[in-house]
Amino acid sequence: MKKGKALLGVLAGIAAGAALGILFAPDRGANTRKNISRKGEDLADAINDKIEEKFDELTESILGKSKTRKPGDSPESGAKS
Numbered sequence: 001m002k003k004g005k006a007l008l009g010v011l012a013g014i015a016a017g018a019a020l021g022i023l024f025a026p027d028r029g030a031n032t033r034k035n036i037s038r039k040g041e042d043l044a045d046a047i048n049d050k051i052e053e054k055f056d057e058l059t060e061s062i063l064g065k066s067k068t069r070k071p072g073d074s075p076e077s078g079a080k081s
Contacts, residue, residue, distance in 0.1 A: 007050060015043045 022035045 004054065011043065011046060011050075015039070018043075 018039045019036060022032055022039065025032070027035070
């Protein structure tokens with residue numbers, strides 16, 4: 001989970017830096033709003049891609065574990081009754 005938090009921190013830093021850079025750049029208000037909107041969409045796309053990647057990894061992990069279990073095994077087979 002540390003990699004995920006680090007990536008989220010990097011993405012947040014990039015977003016904050018981009019937003020501050022755009023806000024302090026000498027440009028017209030309409031252009032600035034378009035730039036902020038575009039950067040926000042780019043960041044949302046990057047986050048969605050990362051979420052899909054992690055979801056796929058989790059799905060593969062779960063499917064891999066379920067394939068190694070035998071049909072008669074129960075998930076609680078290690079627990080004492």
